[in-house]
Structure formats: C-alpha cells, structure tokens
Amino acid sequence: MAIISNEQPKQKQRPRKGLIDGRQRWTAVILLLLPAVIIFTLFVVLPIFGAGYLSFFKYKGYGPVVDFQGVSNYVWLFTKQTLNSFFEPALRNTALLLGVSLFVQLPLALVCALLIYRESRINSVYRLIFFLPFVLSEIATGLIWVYMLDGRYGLFAPLYEAFLGGPYFLMEDKTWSFAAVLLALVWKYFGYHMIIYIAGLQGVPKELVESAEIDGASNWQAILHVKIPLISYAIKLSLFFAILGSFQAFDLIIGLYGRSPPEEGQTLATFIYEWGLSRRQRYGIASAASIILFTISIVVGFTYQYVVMGEQSMFRRKKT
Amino acid sequence: MNKPLGHILKHTFLITLSIFVLLPIWATIMGGFKSLGDLRTNPIGFPRVFRLDAYQDIINSPATWQYALNSLNISFFTVLLVLIFASMAAFTFSHIKYAGKDFIFSYLLLGLMFPAAAAIVPIFVINNTFLDIFNTHWAIILPQVAFGIGGSILFFRGFFEQLPFELFEAARVDGIGYLGFYFRFILPLSLPILATVGVITLVTSWNGFLLPLIMLGTDPSVHPWPLGLVNFRGEYSTDWSRILAFISVNLAPAVVFFLLAQRYIVAGLTGGAVKG
Numbered sequence: 001m002a003i004i005s006n007e008q009p010k011q012k013q014r015p016r017k018g019l020i021d022g023r024q025r026w027t028a029v030i031l032l033l034l035p036a037v038i039i040f041t042l043f044v045v046l047p048i049f050g051a052g053y054l055s056f057f058k059y060k061g062y063g064p065v066v067d068f069q070g071v072s073n074y075v076w077l078f079t080k081q082t083l084n085s086f087f088e089p090a091l092r093n094t095a096l097l098l099g100v101s102l103f104v105q106l107p108l109a110l111v112c113a114l115l116i117y118r119e120s121r122i123n124s125v126y127r128l129i130f131f132l133p134f135v136l137s138e139i140a141t142g143l144i145w146v147y148m149l150d151g152r153y154g155l156f157a158p159l160y161e162a163f164l165g166g167p168y169f170l171m172e173d174k175t176w177s178f179a180a181v182l183l184a185l186v187w188k189y190f191g192y193h194m195i196i197y198i199a200g201l202q203g204v205p206k207e208l209v210e211s212a213e214i215d216g217a218s219n220w221q222a223i224l225h226v227k228i229p230l231i232s233y234a235i236k237l238s239l240f241f242a243i244l245g246s247f248q249a250f251d252l253i254i255g256l257y258g259r260s261p262p263e264e265g266q267t268l269a270t271f272i273y274e275w276g277l278s279r280r281q282r283y284g285i286a287s288a289a290s291i292i293l294f295t296i297s298i299v300v301g302f303t304y305q306y307v308v309m310g311e312q313s314m315f316r317r318k319k320t
Numbered sequence: 321m322n323k324p325l326g327h328i329l330k331h332t333f334l335i336t337l338s339i340f341v342l343l344p345i346w347a348t349i350m351g352g353f354k355s356l357g358d359l360r361t362n363p364i365g366f367p368r369v370f371r372l373d374a375y376q377d378i379i380n381s382p383a384t385w386q387y388a389l390n391s392l393n394i395s396f397f398t399v400l401l402v403l404i405f406a407s408m409a410a411f412t413f414s415h416i417k418y419a420g421k422d423f424i425f426s427y428l429l430l431g432l433m434f435p436a437a438a439a440i441v442p443i444f445v446i447n448n449t450f451l452d453i454f455n456t457h458w459a460i461i462l463p464q465v466a467f468g469i470g471g472s473i474l475f476f477r478g479f480f481e482q483l484p485f486e487l488f489e490a491a492r493v494d495g496i497g498y499l500g501f502y503f504r505f506i507l508p509l510s511l512p513i514l515a516t517v518g519v520i521t522l523v524t525s526w527n528g529f530l531l532p533l534i535m536l537g538t539d540p541s542v543h544p545w546p547l548g549l550v551n552f553r554g555e556y557s558t559d560w561s562r563i564l565a566f567i568s569v570n571l572a573p574a575v576v577f578f579l580l581a582q583r584y585i586v587a588g589l590t591g592g593a594v595k596g
Contacts, residue, residue: 028498036409043466050442135578137527139546199590269437294438301433
C-alpha cells in the first residue's frame with residue numbers, strides 16, 4: 001500500500017493500446033462479463049419479453065402457449081367491470097403509496113435529517129433509532145402493524161374503545177384499511193431516506209453555511225438557500241427510489257392483509273400475483289398487467305433519469 | 321425563534337418520533353411474554369407475569385431453525401454470486417477498453433429500473449418448465465442475483481476507478497494479465513466495497529418474500545423466514561402472544577446484524593448520495 005500512495009494517486013491514464021494484445025483482452029472481457037450478462041439476460045430481460053409474449057395469449061400455466069388472443073387481455077383489463085373491481089383499486093393504491101411517499105415520508109425524512117445531521121452522541125442515537133426499521137423485513141413490519149392495529153389485543157385497542165366505543169378492525173374496513181399500509185410504509189422507510197439526506201448534508205462544506213450566517217441569513221434561509229440546494233442530488237436520488245419503490249409494493253401488502261389481499265388492498269404487483277400465480281391462474285391477464293407495470297416503471301424511470309437527474313444520471317459516464 | 325424554546329421543540333419532536341418507531345418493536349417483544357388476557361388489558365407495559373412458554377416452544381421447534389437455515393442458504397449463495405459476477409463485470413468497465421462497453425454497462429444497469437414483480441410470471445414459467453428448479457433454493461437465488469447485479473456493478477465500478485492506475489500499469493509491465501490482475505490485486509484491495517455490497521445484498525435477500533412465495537411450493541421445509549412468518553400467522557391466526565414471540569425471534573438476528581453492520585449498511589445506501 002505504501003508504494004501506491006507515494007505517487008499522485010488522483011492522476012489517471014487510460015490504458016495504452018497495444019500493451020497487451022487484443023486477443024487476450026477480448027478473452028478476459030468475455031470471461032469476466034459473461035456470467036453477469038447471461039444471468040441478467042435470462043432472469044431479467046428475457047422474462048420481460050416473455051411477459052410481452054404471454055400477454056397476447058390465453059395460458060393456464062401448463063402445456064404449449066397456443067391460444068392467441070390479440071390484445072384482448074389488455075382490453076379486458078380496461079373494461080368497465082374489471083376496472084371498477086380490480087384494476088382501479090390497484091392503480092389508486094399505487095398512486096396513494098406514491099403520494100404518501102412523496103408528501104409525507106420524504107418531507108419527514110428531510111426534517112429529521114436537518115435536525116440531526118451534525119455529529120453528536122445524541123444525534124447518532126436518534127439516527128440509529130429512526131433507521132432501525134429499515135433492516136426488518138416488510139413481512140415482519142406488516143405483521144407488527146397488524147398487531148398494533150388489532151381491535152382486541154393491539155396497542156390501538158384502548159384508543160378504539162375510547163373514541164369509537166368498541167373494538168374496531170381497521171384491516172377489515174373496506175374504506176380505510178389501506179391507511180395501515182401507508183402508515184407501515186412511512187414507519188419502515190422514512191429513516192432510510194433520512195440517512196441518504198444526512199450523507200448529503202455531511203458533505204456540505206461548513207464554511208458555506210457559516211458564511212451564509214455571517215451574511216445575516218436566518219436558520220431558515222440557510223436551510224432553504226444553502227443546505228437544500230446543495231443536497232439536491234441526494235434528494236433527487238431518494239425521490240427516484242421512492243417513486244420506483246411505490247410502483248412495486250408487494251411484501252408489505254401481504255404482511256398486512258395476508259396471502260390474498262382484498263380488492264381494496266391490491267396494488268399492481270399483488271394484482272399480477274393474484275391473477276397469474278395465486279388463485280386465478282390466468283397468465284395472459286397477469287402478463288398484460290406486468291407489461292403495464294413494466295412500461296410505467298421504465299417510462300417514469302428513464303424520464304426521471306434524463307429530465308430530473310440530467311448530467312447526474314447514472315447512465316451518463318462521469319468525465320474524469 | 322429563541323434558542324431554549326427551539327431546543328425543547330426539537331427534542332419533543334425527535335422523542336415523539338422515536339417512540340413512534342420503537343413502540344411497535346417494544347410491544348412485539350414484550351407481547352411474546354404476555355398471556356392473551358395480559359395483552360388485552362396491558363398492551364404497553366411490562367408483562368404482569370413473564371411467561372416463557374411461547375418463546376421456548378418457538379426456540380425448541382425444529383421448524384424455526386429450518387427457516388433460519390433456509391434463509392441462510394439462500395442469502396449466502398445470493399451474496400456470493402452477486403459479489404463475484406458484479407465485481408468481475410465492473411472490473412471490465414473500470415480497467416479495460418473495448419468496443420460496446422458503454423452499451424453493456426447501460427444494459428446491466430437497466431436492472432435497477434425493471435420491476436421484479438413484472439417479471440415473476442415468466443420467471444416462474446422459465447424455472448418451472450425450462451430449468452426444472454421449481455421448489456429449490458436456486459429458483460430464488462438466480463433471479464435475486466440477476467436483479468442485484470445492476471446496482472452492485474455501479475458500486476464496484478466507482479470503487480475500482482478510485483484505485484491507483486499506476487498499480488495496473490506496473491502489473492502489466494510485470495506481465496500479469498487482466499484476469500490475474502483482477503484476482504491478485506483488485507479483489508484483495510476491494511474488501512471495504514465487497515463488505516458494503518455484500519451487506520446490502522444480504523439484507524435484501526434475507527428479507528425477500530416475493531420470489532420465495534412464487535418459486536417454492538407449500539412444503540415448509542424449504543421455506544425461508546419471511547414465508548415462515550406468513551405460514552405461522554396463518555396457523556395461529558389470533559394467538560397473538562405466540563405470533564408476537566415468533567416475530568421477535570425473527571427480529572433478533574436482524575437487529576443484532578443491524579447494530580454490528582450499520583456502518584456498511586449506511587455506506588451501501590449512501591455511496592452515491594454525496595457525489596453530484
């Protein structure tokens with residue numbers, strides 16, 4: 001290690017061509033890349049094409065795929081009856097997850113980060129506490145909240161007794177049960193976003209904040225005009241994960257509702273599971289829904305990367 | 321705002337939030353020691369009588385350890401393969417010049433955006449009919465590796481690019497090829513990033529539920545822990561003290577691991593947050 005650090009480590013040179021002959025280089029590239037490319041193609045890319053193919057067929061999960069249906073699976077998803085009873089709740093819940101994620105969870109995370117980003121013993125205790133739920137599985141999180149909200153044994157039971165005059169079972173309430181998912185979501189993930197912001201805030205040079213204060217900036221002004229703009233990258237990054245995450249919510253739903261969520265608790269992901277692999281075994285329908293989920297994720301993801309992240313997009317090579 | 325008042329408000333807010341976060345975990349762990357009657361009348365406090373039978377039953381049950389063992393097996397191979405495959409690919413991106421590099425890099429990165437849920441139906445068909453690995457742990461490991469590779473490559477590439485380039489030049493002068501350089505220099509120098517990526521992959525794999533749910537049949541002897549939790553809940557639907565004890569036993573390793581590895585978890589989550 002000592003040898004390395006002596007000579008200007010920052011300076012980088014591109015490998016000189018011809019130092020090692022081309023054939024050896026290609027052998028190395030192929031050997032090193034192949035496992036990643038094969039497994040990625042087989043289990044990520046191919047399945048998406050597979051879903052696209054299956055979405056035009058009626059398929060029960062066994063035997064050859066022969067019953068071509070054209071776009072009827074897609075049409076079926078958007079017929080009035082399906083829309084009302086299945087697909088619409090799934091879309092609505094996805095929108096709810098997104099809304100709460102963006103307008104409750106992220107602001108809460110940002111407030112916490114601003115309050116406790118400085119290094120001190122008490123702040124690291126707070127950080128540890130807020131971040132703790134992140135390591136629990138969504139299933140365990142869901143079960144913990146089912147217990148908390150239980151009308152007879154849960155921590156909320158005395159509250160129900162006091163305000164509603166008797167036991168109340170939120171998870172069986174058709175109108176409000178999804179609130180439990182939103183609550184558990186914020187509980188589990190606000191600390192994760194907070195950690196991302198804290199990392200950003202700790203990278204903000206102290207002198208900048210201090211000089212703003214010397215110039216007479218109030219706390220608020222320092223936050224709004226110095227700190228938040230300087231952590232814009234961290235904010236954009238956490239937004240990206242929050243958006244894509246809310247399109248894919250699955251485990252938490254099952255944790256709270258059990259193996260077959262009711263209509264009012266469906267998301268796009270549980271919809272795919274239920275129609276394809278769980279009770280109904282209609283692979284074509286599930287595949288059409290998969291393609292819709294895929295399209296939404298990809299369109300939103302790419303748009304976000306190129307429009308919002310721009311030069312900071314992960315797809316751009318950083319010029320060194 | 322005057323200082324002491326601001327201080328009081330700040331800590332009131334932070335303490336309230338801490339209670340919001342910790343209370344459910346506290347109530348769950350304590351609930352495992354309570355009788356149903358105790359749960360009903362005393363949900364928050366210490367148990368009136370510490371009853372150990374729910375915890376004892378669960379710890380003495382072979383099913384519990386089978387779940388743990390299955391989770392370990394799945395996570396171990398997922399982590400191992402992600403580390404090997406992703407670091408190998410990342411090395412070609414950071415150190416070798418070849419045509420189509422940017423394209424392959426972007427291709428593998430797409431995995432960060434692809435929703436796993438959209439792929440489950442065909443993955444099920446592939447595993448079931450073409451690979452014949454349904455109901456085995458490989459049916460979970462392989463897709464998990466595939467979905468984990470993209471993000472990990474991003475981390476590895478970033479780290480490898482920081483390694484001094486002179487080292488690479490020197491090795492080549494000594495006649496060491498690319499593969500030799502990867503195994504003898506890159507890997508040993510990359511322990512911090514291997515730990516970071518490994519820890520994040522481990523947490524994701526350990527907690528994963530969707531793939532086990534789909535790829536494993538109803539036989540609980542191959543189920544990992546998250547599936548076990550759902551099974552258990554189905555079995556003891558309202559015997560809450562037993563369910564809470566089971567959840568607590570499940571939380572224990574996660575919390576211990578969190579306390580031990582939080583440095584790496586934080587590094588893994590925030591690796592990209594500071595750059596801009």
